[in-house]
């Protein structure tokens with residue numbers, strides 16, 4: 100029994116049906132971790148992107164080094180680091196929060212590149228045209244750069260959302276009860292790993308297919324020339 | 330325990346990580362070519378298998394795949410009367426290679442498709458068979474296109490090897506965990522661990538860069 | 553039948569709704585040098601591409617060397633050609649492309665020897681000897697070890713010609729071989745093609761916008777318009793006294 104649901108071991112099909120609700124509880128945790136991690140990645144990535152594009156080398160280079168460092172080290176180790184080291188400095192977070200934070204940090208390295216590439220793709224000529232029209236730097240950014248960069252950024256970000264979803268099972272090592280962890284516990288208790296783990300695989304396929312389709316729909320509805328401004 | 334005493338066990342773990350990375354990257358590379366080319370095949374059976382493989386491994390999580398191979402596959406084997414218990418190393422290399430291979434297959438496919446149609450027409454005019462065209466004309470030109478993405482995938486793969494510690498394979502992360510359990514010196518150990526992965530990633534990046542230059546050396550001649 | 557080595561018999565070619573060749577009849581004799589001129593989009597390249605088997609046809613029959621190119625006679629009926637038949641027919645033809653289409657990852661030597669070795673099964677030594685002769689012919693004997701990107705456009709196109717010749721085709725197709733070149737490089741390529749036309753019994757089919765050159769080397773010039781041959785004749789007839797209004801307009805536009 101887990102989360103109040105009994106399993107039925109009479110045959111594999113009944114077993115699968117009986118544990119589906121349990122796995123769905125795990126899936127809900129997976130989705131929450133994905134969304135929270137994604138949100139952190141979006142915010143932190145933007146922060147890194149701004150630092151990396153700073154004019155001063157003393158800001159830009161360290162920011163680049165940090166991004167590279169985050170990108171080149173495993174999520175699992177970053178997670179361990181946060182989980183075991185932060186409390187030594189008095190920062191105690193629930194496992195779920197630590198996990199979402201680790202996901203967000205890992206993926207901020209990737210999202211910061213997306214921001215940078217999206218902004219750069221808008222092009223020097225657009226920016227120079229804006230300067231020629233005497234628009235202020237802030238106005239150029241919010242009215243010229245951002246509306247054109249968004250359609251380029253969104254699909255790439257969507258793909259990272261899907262990647263984050265696939266990395267959530269790593270959080271199981273710090274006891275987060277996401278879908279894979281739940282399946283593993285069922286396996287440990289029933290000595291049947293085949294059904295729960297296969298089911299998790301299928302559920303993952305469904306989740307990534309739905310998420311990817313969502314990204315594609317969003318992409319087709321975004322105007323390629325940029326967001327319309329009134 | 331002084332932090333320098335951690336280095337020997339960590340180095341042993343790092344060696345396992347290096348081996349895992351090398352073997353699974355090679356396996357992934359082979360799978361990438363087989364299924365990347367397969368996805369472009371006009372034979373529907375080959376095409377479907379390739380698409381199926383790519384979608385399955387890109388659509389699910391690496392850790393799910395690893396656990397499935399390690400915990401579930403033996404049970405599946407038992408059901409049909411074959412011993413499919415895999416040693417952790419084999420399960421690890423297999424899961425990593427299969428996973429990275431699926432991503433690599435898309436890279437291979439994209440690079441092959443990016444070779445200009447002109448080249449295929451010239452090959453056809455010279456009466457090369459489709460197979461000769463693929464292997465002598467198209468792929469040699471596609472490989473330099475693939476290399477930057479392959480470099481990223483190799484680093485990704487290095488990072489992913491950390492997950493095999495969860496099926497108790499004695500890699501770098503596993504050793505670090507052991508030491509931490511023993512000494513509770515989290516800050517030092519995880520800092521060391523991160524730095525070691527970072528160093529290894531830099532080495533992988535450099536190696537992939539060298540391979541890239543080698544594969545595309547005809548592009549640099551005389552310029 | 554005549555001694556035609558190429559014969560288009562009511563050939564139809566469509567791209568979707570667009571009919572590019574409209575029941576085209578067209579013949580080339582063995583050893584003949586024929587230039588094809590005409591406005592853009594009139595189907596000139598399409599004729600060559602059909603001959604090189606890069607493009608299929610939607611109606612009619614193309615004969616090469618007395619055999620149907622895109623069909624095969626099996627059990628008394630004309631059926632679509634098999635890949636084996638196409639391969640056999642293709643070996644009679646060679647093509648020089650507008651964009652050269654050299655293999656960028658191979659040296660000049662390798663570009664020329666690769667197909668003879670891999671397709672014809674020639675020994676490497678023999679293929680290299682042949683390649684050296686051909687490089688001599690196109691005036692590039694000293695460039696064998698270079699890669700295409702190290703050569704000028706004119707040199708690349710001459711390699712393209714040598715590469716096509718290395719397969720010993722009896723028909724050589726040129727699709728605007730000089731139109732991708734800077735003006736100062738056109739001459740060297742035309743010189744090579746002119747020499748080929750003079751010294752070899754190759755059948756040559758040349759799509760070009762170089763009217764002076766077409767006039768010099770051709771036995772016959774065909775004016776293409778909307779997928780049909782509007783007018784054909786000896787260079788002198790066609791260039792000095794075209795009978796069709798369309799031809800006159802075209803020549804006037806291009807010569808001014």
Ligand SMILES: Nc1ncnc2c1ncn2[C@@H]1O[C@H](COP(=O)(O)OP(=O)(O)OP(=O)(O)O)[C@@H](O)[C@H]1O
Pocket residue numbers: 567570572590591592593594595596597598599
């Ligand atoms: N693969 C294709 N798909 C669709 N349309 C095509 C294709 N290839 C050629 N066409 C069309 O067929 C027509 C004839 O093309 P073709 O290349 O034979 O013209 P051309 O006489 O060689 O012209 P140019 O002097 O511009 O090279 C053109 O209108 C062209 O747009």
Ligand SMILES: [Mg+2]
Pocket residue numbers: 596597598727728
């Ligand atoms: Mg043309």
